[in-house]
Amino acid sequence: MTTGEIDESFGGVTPDAARRLLLGAVRAFAERGFHATTTRDIAGRAGMSPAALYIHYKTKEELLFHISRVGHERSVAVLEESVAGTAGAADSAERLARAVRAFVRWHAEHHTTARVVQYELAALGEEHYAQIVVLRRRSEEILRGVLEEGVAAGEFDISDIRGTALAVMSLCIDVARWFSPEGRRTPEEIGELYADLALRMAGHRTAGLPA
Amino acid sequence: MTTGEIDESFGGVTPDAARRLLLGAVRAFAERGFHATTTRDIAGRAGMSPAALYIHYKTKEELLFHISRVGHERSVAVLEESVAGTAGAADSAERLARAVRAFVRWHAEHHTTARVVQYELAALGEEHYAQIVVLRRRSEEILRGVLEEGVAAGEFDISDIRGTALAVMSLCIDVARWFSPEGRRTPEEIGELYADLALRMAGHRTAGLPA
DNA sequence: CTGTGCACTGAGCGGCTGCTTAGCCCCTGG
């Protein structure tokens, strides 16, 4: 097993020891859950003693918060970049397809980080949770915006825009739960399939036809 | 907060003390996760001492297994009943809509149980997990069967049946993650919306038109 | 060379963990 999947998101974290602790915590939280992970386990994975953890992070919860914040920032950035510079453009279908493709690929490729990000929210402290919710709202708004523009342009046929946006979001997020690198599909293939499914959900007229 | 949501699924469990322990465990596992839940917490919710737990269940893991088994059996039964007696019938679209409506409603109405059922699988012992996987495969097969019949009958337009079935399944399951009784939608409304979305994903021709 | 600062460790604190055991209470059968 490589750690390449995770390095990418946390490559900018310094010093080196702080990053190693973060990487160890991501794997441990994803495997066992936050509450069931011990500081001894995290420190062990980083090749350090338990006490070293508290030089870089005040508590175990702060470690989770850092993971959650960086993870959310990355996934929102991925979503933002996928539709950047195309706002107001004619082709809403292409924008939606790009957004879903990118968001799904991130959740598949970074499924370990994504699992912590999406399923350990309840373990965050109240104040930290409030900060994360702001980031989550951003990604909802981006997706809803694409759907709204498509409906306004007559490209999409949606009766419940908010509900459909949440459903598409939910579909993408759940990839992190079931995706496995040993599975029969690559992140790219899933992204492609899901982009098509999202277009269908949005009532795009030519959805599903061969390119 | 009432316990009505949970009683329904575990009403048949006897004796009374065993059921009360099961109900306490469901709530505790849903709130904190299996590994982070203590036997003292479970017993406390059932109004008993920690030792009483071990009269009715061998270990904490066996308690999780019982919840997981009953929960899976119920959700598979709901899915089965929703399409019962309609196999081979002309209207595949109606079958798919009924299946998704029922499966989504179960995950919303029983979101506490569903959360444990869907998100604590990894905490099961190897042997118990193997038994649960059999039940999970059943629900996948039911949904895939409906899609296959619809494609064969020319009602649906799907290029990747297995992938689409998994996506619809995933969409329904994820309801358990985000659903809240305090939210703006009822389980019935979500079921209705999702039934329409599933028809669109299946490429049903008249999907989305008013009834 | 010495002095300072800091990442890091070993040992350990009070408290909690899953689970066990010895014994009590009360319902039932005769």
Added chain:
DNA sequence: CCAGGGGCTAAGCAGCCGCTCAGTGCACAG
């Protein structure tokens, strides 16, 4: 009326928890 037995509890076992602190070793400034 008493004997038997099962549901239940109080107490406790060995071990682990998050976190702290005094002290160690090393890099670097003067």
